[in-house]
Amino acid sequence: xxxxxxxxxxxxxxxxxxxxxxxxxxxxxxxxxxxxxxxxxxxxxxxxxxxxxxxxxxxxxxxxxxxxxxxxxxxxxxxxxxxxxxxxxxxxxxxxxxxxxxxxxxxxxxxxxxxxxxxxxxxxxxxxxxxxxxxxxxxxxxxxxxxxxxxxxxxxxxxxxxxxxxxxxxxxxxxxxxxxxxxxxxxxxxxxxxxxxxxxxxxxxxxxxxxxxxxxxxxxxxxxxxxxxxxxxxxxxxxxxxxxxxxxxxxxxxxxxxxxxxxxxxxxxxxxxxxxxxxxxxxxxxxxxxxxxxx
Amino acid sequence: xxxxxxxxxxxxxxxxxxxxxxxxxxxxxxxxxxxxxxxxxxxxxxxxxxxxxxxxxxxxxxxxxxxxxxxxxxxxxxxxxxxxxxxxxxxxxxxxxxxxxxxxxxxxxxxxxxxxxxxxxxxxxxxxxxxxxxxxxxxxxxxxxxxxxxxxxxxxxxxxxxxxxxxxxxxxxxxxxxxxxxxxxxxxxxxxxxxxxxxxxxxxxxxxxxxxxxxxxxxxxxxxxxxxxxxxxxxxxxxxxxxxxxxxxxxxxxxxx
Ligand SMILES: Nc1ncnc2c1ncn2[C@@H]1O[C@H](COP(=O)(O)OP(=O)(O)O)[C@@H](O)[C@H]1O
Ligand SMILES: [Mg+2]
Numbered sequence: 001x002x003x004x005x006x007x008x009x010x011x012x013x014x015x016x017x018x019x020x021x022x023x024x025x026x027x028x029x030x031x032x033x034x035x036x037x038x039x040x041x042x043x044x045x046x047x048x049x050x051x052x053x054x055x056x057x058x059x060x061x062x063x064x065x066x067x068x069x070x071x072x073x074x075x076x077x078x079x080x081x082x083x084x085x086x087x088x089x090x091x092x093x094x095x096x097x098x099x100x101x102x103x104x105x106x107x108x109x110x111x112x113x114x115x116x117x118x119x120x121x122x123x124x125x126x127x128x129x130x131x132x133x134x135x136x137x138x139x140x141x142x143x144x145x146x147x148x149x150x151x152x153x154x155x156x157x158x159x160x161x162x163x164x165x166x167x168x169x170x171x172x173x174x175x176x177x178x179x180x181x182x183x184x185x186x187x188x189x190x191x192x193x194x195x196x197x198x199x200x201x202x203x204x205x206x207x208x209x210x211x212x213x214x215x216x217x218x219x220x221x222x223x224x225x226x227x228x229x230x231x232x233x234x235x236x237x238x239x240x241x242x243x244x245x246x247x248x249x250x251x252x253x254x255x256x257x258x259x260x261x262x263x264x265x266x267x268x269x270x271x272x273x274x275x276x277x278x279x280x281x282x283x284x285x286x287x288x289x290x291x292x293x294x295x
Numbered sequence: 296x297x298x299x300x301x302x303x304x305x306x307x308x309x310x311x312x313x314x315x316x317x318x319x320x321x322x323x324x325x326x327x328x329x330x331x332x333x334x335x336x337x338x339x340x341x342x343x344x345x346x347x348x349x350x351x352x353x354x355x356x357x358x359x360x361x362x363x364x365x366x367x368x369x370x371x372x373x374x375x376x377x378x379x380x381x382x383x384x385x386x387x388x389x390x391x392x393x394x395x396x397x398x399x400x401x402x403x404x405x406x407x408x409x410x411x412x413x414x415x416x417x418x419x420x421x422x423x424x425x426x427x428x429x430x431x432x433x434x435x436x437x438x439x440x441x442x443x444x445x446x447x448x449x450x451x452x453x454x455x456x457x458x459x460x461x462x463x464x465x466x467x468x469x470x471x472x473x474x475x476x477x478x479x480x481x482x483x484x485x486x487x488x489x490x491x492x493x494x495x496x497x498x499x500x501x502x503x504x505x506x507x508x509x510x511x512x513x514x515x516x517x518x519x520x521x522x523x524x525x526x527x528x529x530x531x532x533x534x535x536x537x538x539x540x541x542x543x544x545x546x547x548x549x550x551x552x
Contacts, residue, residue: 089363166404166408166411166412167412167415169401169403169404169408170401170404170408170412172403173401173402173403173404174399174400174401174402176358176361176395176399177395177399177400177401177412178401178412178415179358179361179383179384180356180358180383180387180392180393180394180395180399181387181392181412181413181415181416181460181464182383182384182386182387182388182415182416182464183384183412183415184384
C-alpha cells in the first residue's frame, strides 16, 4: 500500500509538471494552429539558463527563476518574429519542420555551451521527506506540485477574466471573426508563444530540480505528447488533467512492471500504449473536438 | 443615372473608384467597380453567386489580404482619405466593420463574450455593459442565451449575434454580407426587420450585400447589381424592380437557399 501511494504521489507531481508543459503546447496549437515540436527543447533551455544564472552570478534561486522567465519571453518573441511570422500561410508540414529545426538549434546550443554531462541542480528546495501520515514525500516534490498549481491557476484566471485572455480564446475559436473585429493577430500569436515558453521554462526548472540536468531533459517534450493527444490537441483543461493521468500511469506501470519483469525503464512506454488505445476509440482524444490530422 | 440620392446634402462617406481586385495575384475578380455612399445611406448590392459582392466588401473592410486577395488598381476613400489596402484593424478603428458572410461567431465563447469581443477596438471600455444592453434590445432572443456558447445557437440566432457583435464596435459604416443566407423565410423577415430598426435608431450607414433581391430592395434606399466583377445596373429600388433584366435574373423564379 505504501509502495502504491508513493508511486501515486510521485506520479501526480511529475504529472503536474507534464500538465504545465502540455498547457504550453496546447496554447500554441490553439492560438496559432502550429504543433510546436520544440516544446521539450524550450523547457530544457529554460532549466540551463536558470542553472547558469544561479551558478555564475550567485544570484538567489528566486532571482534566477525570474531572470529565466524574462529570457524565455525574449526567446519566444524572437522565435515568433524571426521564424513563424515569416511562415504564416505556409503549409502545415513546413511549419512543423521549422519547429523541429528550432528544437535542433536549441539542443545544439546547449551541447556547445554546456556539454552533455549531467549537471546537478543546486539544492533549492529541501529534499528531506515530509511525513504526510500515510506516506512520506520529499519536500521538493511538494514545492514542485504547488508551484505548478499556482501557475495553472494564474493562467486559468488570465484566460477567463482578462481582456487579452478572452481575446486569445476568441482567436483560437475563430481567427477570421477576430480579425474582422480588429484584433491584431500577430500580437496574439506572440503572446501565445510567450506564455507557452514561460510555462515550459517553469516546468523545465522544476523537472531539473527533481531529476538533475542533462540535454535529455528535452525528452519531457516527447513524454508529454501522450498527455496532449489524450487531452485533445485543442483542449486546455484536457491537457491539464491528462498530464496528471500520464504521470500517474507512467509511475505506476514503471514501478509495477519493474517488479513483474525485472526490467526498468518501462514506465514511459506505458502511456504510449494507452494513447494508441484511446486514439483507436476516440480519434479526437478524451476532451478534444477537432480530429487530429494524420500527418 | 436613375439613382435618387435621398440626402443629397450629406457628405460622402465612402468612395470606391475603379477597383480591380485579384486573388493570389492571378484570379481577377473585380474589374473596375465604382460606387459612392453618402453618410446615412442604405445601399444594397445584388448579384448572383460569384459576382464579386463579398470581394467588394472585403476590399473595403480590410479582410481581403488574409484571404490572399489584393487591390491591383483603383482606390477606396473614406471621408476623402485614401484607405486602399488598409488592414481590418485600422478600418475597424475608422468605424468600418464587416459582418462576414457565413455567420462567423466565436462558437466556443458565450454569447456575452462574443458581444464583448465586438468592442475589442474601442477605447471607451466603461460603456460596454450599457452597450450590451442596448444591442440586446434589438435581439431579445439572445438575452436568455447570454451564458450559452455561441456554437449551440441556431443559425438565425448566430446571424443575430454576428450583427449584434458588429454593433458593439459602434461602427459608422456597417458592411453586411448576406445576412439571409441559409435562413428560413420567417427568420429572413425577422432579420431584415431588425436591420431596418437598427438603421433607424443608430443613424448608421449600411452597405448590404444580398442575393435575396426582394428583401434587399425593400430596405435599401438605392441598389446596385453586380455581374462578373462589374456594376451592371444601379438605381432606386422601385426602378430596379421594374427592370426586366433584374426581374428575369433574381425576382422571377422561385428562390432557393
Ligand atoms: N479567397 C479566395 N481565393 C480565390 N478566389 C476567390 C476567393 N474568394 C472568392 N474567390 C473567387 O472570386 C469570385 C467572386 O467571389 P465572391 O466575391 O465571394 O462572390 P459573391 O460574394 O458575389 O458570391 C468567385 O469566382 C470566387 O471563386
Ligand atoms: Mg458572397
